[in-house]
Each structure stands twice: as structure tokens, then as C-alpha cells.
Amino acid sequence: MQHLSLVDWVVCFTYLAVVFGLAIGSMRGQRDNEDYFVGGRRMNWWAVGISMFATSFSSISFLGLPQRGAYRDFSFYLTILLIPLVITPILWFIFVPLYVRLRVSSGYAYLRLRFGVSVQRVGSLLYCGYALGWMGAMLYAIALTLKSVMQLDETQYLITLIGLGVFATGYTAIGGLRAVVWTDVLQAVTLGAAVVVVLLLAVAGIDGGWSGLWELGSQHGRWTMFHLDSNLLAAENFTAANSVYTAVAFSLFMYLPGYAVAQNMIQRYVCTGGLREARGVVVLSALINAGLGFLFLLVGVALFAYYMQAGGPGMPKLESEDQILPYFVSGQAAGVGLVGLMLAGLFAAAMSTVDSGINGVASVVVYDWLGGRDLSLRASRALTVALGALVIAAALAAPLLGSNVIDIINTIAGTLLGGLLAVFLLGMFAPRSNSPGVLIGLAAGAASLVAAIVWTDIPKWWYGAFTVFPTLLAGAVASRWFAPPPPEALQGTLWQR
Numbered sequence: 001m002q003h004l005s006l007v008d009w010v011v012c013f014t015y016l017a018v019v020f021g022l023a024i025g026s027m028r029g030q031r032d033n034e035d036y037f038v039g040g041r042r043m044n045w046w047a048v049g050i051s052m053f054a055t056s057f058s059s060i061s062f063l064g065l066p067q068r069g070a071y072r073d074f075s076f077y078l079t080i081l082l083i084p085l086v087i088t089p090i091l092w093f094i095f096v097p098l099y100v101r102l103r104v105s106s107g108y109a110y111l112r113l114r115f116g117v118s119v120q121r122v123g124s125l126l127y128c129g130y131a132l133g134w135m136g137a138m139l140y141a142i143a144l145t146l147k148s149v150m151q152l153d154e155t156q157y158l159i160t161l162i163g164l165g166v167f168a169t170g171y172t173a174i175g176g177l178r179a180v181v182w183t184d185v186l187q188a189v190t191l192g193a194a195v196v197v198v199l200l201l202a203v204a205g206i207d208g209g210w211s212g213l214w215e216l217g218s219q220h221g222r223w224t225m226f227h228l229d230s231n232l233l234a235a236e237n238f239t240a241a242n243s244v245y246t247a248v249a250f251s252l253f254m255y256l257p258g259y260a261v262a263q264n265m266i267q268r269y270v271c272t273g274g275l276r277e278a279r280g281v282v283v284l285s286a287l288i289n290a291g292l293g294f295l296f297l298l299v300g301v302a303l304f305a306y307y308m309q310a311g312g313p314g315m316p317k318l319e320s321e322d323q324i325l326p327y328f329v330s331g332q333a334a335g336v337g338l339v340g341l342m343l344a345g346l347f348a349a350a351m352s353t354v355d356s357g358i359n360g361v362a363s364v365v366v367y368d369w370l371g372g373r374d375l376s377l378r379a380s381r382a383l384t385v386a387l388g389a390l391v392i393a394a395a396l397a398a399p400l401l402g403s404n405v406i407d408i409i410n411t412i413a414g415t416l417l418g419g420l421l422a423v424f425l426l427g428m429f430a431p432r433s434n435s436p437g438v439l440i441g442l443a444a445g446a447a448s449l450v451a452a453i454v455w456t457d458i459p460k461w462w463y464g465a466f467t468v469f470p471t472l473l474a475g476a477v478a479s480r481w482f483a484p485p486p487p488e489a490l491q492g493t494l495w496q497r
Contacts, residue, residue, distance in 0.1 A: 005340075015344040022183050037105060041270060051352075061292065067300060068300055069303070070324045094260075101496075105363065106266075109368070127261070128364060164351070168350065174381070220304070220308070222301045250461050268281055436481075
């Protein structure tokens with residue numbers, strides 16, 4: 001194992017101690033599952049907005065965005081900008097008012113009201129599969145990076161992976177959603193501090209500083225954000241990893257389902273109590289995403305410039321491109337506490353994903369499968385611990401799904417959440433849709449994706465399109481073959497302007 005300085009260890013353990021202290025403090029006043037899973041619907045909206053950012057952004061930020069900036073260009077920033085420009089208005093006008101109006105604790109209670117218990121159960125299972133895979137992918141990626149940075153052997157790597165999972169599970173089980181939100185606030189601050197420090201360190205090592213960074217980035221096309229062939233229907237526009245169409249696909253088929261129909265996000269919308277506050281959560285999260293997304297990509301370009309400047313060593317050979325940021329910090333800032341800050345940032349990236357997901361899955365199981373508020377807090381905490389063990393198991397299986405964090409999350413989100421998004425849209429905008437039609441639509445979406453994977457070579461970022469649109473079309477058509485939904489199923493469940 002690579003030796004860390006005393007300062008680095010102090011930074012790491014201080015961070016972990018503060019996280020655990022916040023969890024202990026969050027236990028106060030918890031009386032039932034309403035407190036445990038939705039914060040009693042009286043959470044501070046700005047804290048929830050920061051927490052929402054930490055959960056959604058950190059799963060790809062600390063590793064994936066510097067990798068994009070260092071090895072590609074700024075094209076992924078277009079995807080991030082589509083969050084405030086496209087996704088936030090959709091959430092503002094369509095999804096958030098629905099959840100707040102119905103006062104749901106599990107978002108899939110909406111599916112029960114609209115379509116019945118069978119669709120609710122299918123929806124909750126789709127989310128649980130997505131969340132477990134998503135959490136496992138992030139935990140795996142962080143542990144693999146720590147393996148490289150700290151030169152861990154296989155046994156030490158496994159201990160680190162399991163230890164991170166156990167720690168995140170522990171404080172989530174103790175403090176519930178309040179612990180998740182307030183520790184996410186700390187984790188967001190830690191992420192921001194870490195990326196600013198690394199950026200300044202990298203720029204200081206570039207000849208010419210900021211102007212040198214700009215010149216090297218310009219020479220190698222690192223500031224390019226828009227890639228689009230003049231022939232708008234050219235295959236390259238749809239398959240290139242940096243095209244405008246790819247940015248739209250990421251936004252609509254990875255980010256939108258994750259924000260609109262994932263339980264860990266729905267919890268954020270309802271835990272503040274009112275529509276105004278819930279909309280504030282969405283806007284604040286989007287603005288922080290845009291700001292820190294820019295900084296993380298900028299760090300990647302700065303690392304490229306540092307290594308590729310005249311007289312520089314050239315880009316390092318790494319086991320995975322995702323390791324470029326920790327490689328730089330461990331090599332250039334050892335012994336002064338910055339490695340400890342980076343490790344704290346890595347812990348934050350993992351735990352802000354894992355804690356939110358575990359709490360979200362536990363709330364779905366409790367409300368959709370186990371009778372909700374009648375379950376004791378002790379039982380809810382025990383369930384949280386059991387789910388944490390499943391996350392660790394998912395982390396061990398994550399390498400089977402892709403070569404890097406973004407690929408893995410794309411595979412999971414497009415496969416599982418795409419169909420779920422289509423079901424919600426059918427419920428809100430197709431009054432004639434019913435339970436049998438929706439289930440047929442989901443089957444059609446799954447068959448469409450399988451066929452596309454088997455007979456074509458579609459990029460992973462388009463997986464969601466092959467589940468969303470077939471589910472919508474087949475669900476709407478198949479619903480015509482069955483009796484219309486009863487009038488009570490449409491009361492309060494359709495979209496309202």
C-alpha cells in the first residue's frame with residue numbers, strides 16, 4: 001500500500017468522523033417511517049437541492065468528467081447544460097407538481113392509484129434493479145481507483161470496497177433521509193473544494209498558467225463542445241461519443257429518467273413539504289450541476305495540458321482512463337494533505353450515491369411491499385443494512401456491465417428506467433391507458449431493446465430510446481384492447497396545467 005502522510009490520514013478520518021456525527025445527530029426526533037424516509041416533509045429546501053446535486057452528479061463526476069476533459073473535449077458539457085435547459089422545465093411543469101399534489105412517500109404509489117398494484121410492483125422492481133446496479137457501479141469505480149492510487153493488493157482492494165459499503169450503509173441506517181441529505185451537503189462541499197484545489201494545482205504546473213491552459217486546450221481541440229456532421233442524418237452523428245445527438249441521448253435517456261421517476265429523487269421533491277420548495281430544489285440542483293460540471297471538465301483539460309505541454313511527460317499509461325485525476329494528485333501533491341482531500345472527495349462521490357440509493361430502495365420496499373408506516377423504525381433500519389449488503393455484491397459484479405462508470409450507468413438506466421419513464425408518461429398523458437396495456441408495452445420495450453442489442457451495434461447511450469418509445473407506442477395501442485380505466489383511477493393522476 002502506498003504510504004500516506006499523517007496529514008492525509010487526519011483529513012480522511014476527520015471527514016469520515018464528521019459524516020458519522022451528522023448521522024447520529026439526524027436520529028433526533030425520528031418517530032416513524034415518515035420521518036425516516038421523507039424527513040417528516042419538513043426538510044430545508046436548499047439542503048435538499050444540494051443533496052440532489054450530490055446524488056445525481058457525483059456518480060460520474062469525480063472520475064468520469066475529468067476523464068472526458070483529459071482524453072476527449074468539452075462536448076459532454078452540452079449534456080450537463082441540458083439539465084437546466086431541458087430537464088428542469090420538464091420536472092418543474094410535469095413531474096414535481098404531481099408528486100407534491102399526491103403527497104406520495106413512494107413515487108410508485110402513483111402507479112398504484114393510476115394502474116393498480118401489479119404495475120406498482122413492476123415499477124418498484126425496475127427502480128430497485130436500477131438503483132442496486134447504479135450503486136454497485138459507483139462503489140466499484142471508487143474502490144478500483146483507490147486500488148490504483150494507494151497501490152492496494154487484491155485483498156486490500158476487497159477490504160476497501162466492503163469497508164466503504166459498510167460505512168455508507170451504517171450512517172444511512174442510523175439517520176435515514178435526514179442523514180442522507182445533510183451528509184450529502186458535506187459531500188458536495190468536499191467535492192467542490194477538492195476539484196478547485198486540484199484545478200489550481202494543475203494550472204500552477206502549466207507553463208503560462210491560465211493562458212497556457214487555454215492555448216494548449218485550443219491547439220488540441222479540448223474546448224470543442226458541438227460536434228455535428230453537416231449531413232444531419234449521418235450515422236456518425238448518432239454513434240460518435242461526442243456528438244450533439246449523443247448529448248441529447250444522454251440527457252433524455254439517462255438523466256431524465258433518473259430525475260423524473262427514480263425514488264431517491266422523488267423523495268427530494270416531497271420531503272420539503274410544498275410545491276414552491278420542491279421546485280426550488282430542482283432549480284438549485286441544476287445550477288450547481290452546471291457550475292461544478294464545468295469545473296470538473298476544466299480539471300480534465302488542465303491535466304491534459306499539464307502532461308502534454310512542451311517538456312511534459314506525456315499522458316500516463318493507466319489501467320483505466322477514469323484514474324487520471326487520482327493519479328495526478330497522488331503523484332504531485334503527496335504529503336501535504338491534498339491526497340487526503342482527494343480521498344475524501346472520492347469517498348464523497350461514492351457515499352453520496354450509495355446512501356441515497358440505499359435509502360430510496362428501502363423506502364420502496366417498505367411502502368410498496370411491506371405495508372408502509374406500520375413497519376417499525378428498527379425493522380426499517382435492519383432492511384437498510386440488508387440492502388447495503390446487496391449493494392456490495394452488486395459492486396463486485398459491476399465490471400460485467402461496462403468498461404467505465406458512464407458506460408455502466410448508461411446500460412442500467414437505459415435498460416430499466418427507460419420503460420419506467422414511459423409508464424409514468426402513459427399514466428399522465430394517455431387517459432385511455434390501463435394496466436394490461438402498460439404491461440404489454442413494457443414487454444414490447446424489453447423485447448425491442450433485446451432485439452437491438454442482438455442484431456445491431458447501437459451505442460449504450462441509445463438504449464433508453466429502444467425502451468421508452470416502444471413502451472409508449474405499444475402501451476397506448478394495447479390499452480385499446482381492454483376496458484378503459486375506472487373514473488377514480490383518473491382523479492388527480494392525469495397531468496394538470
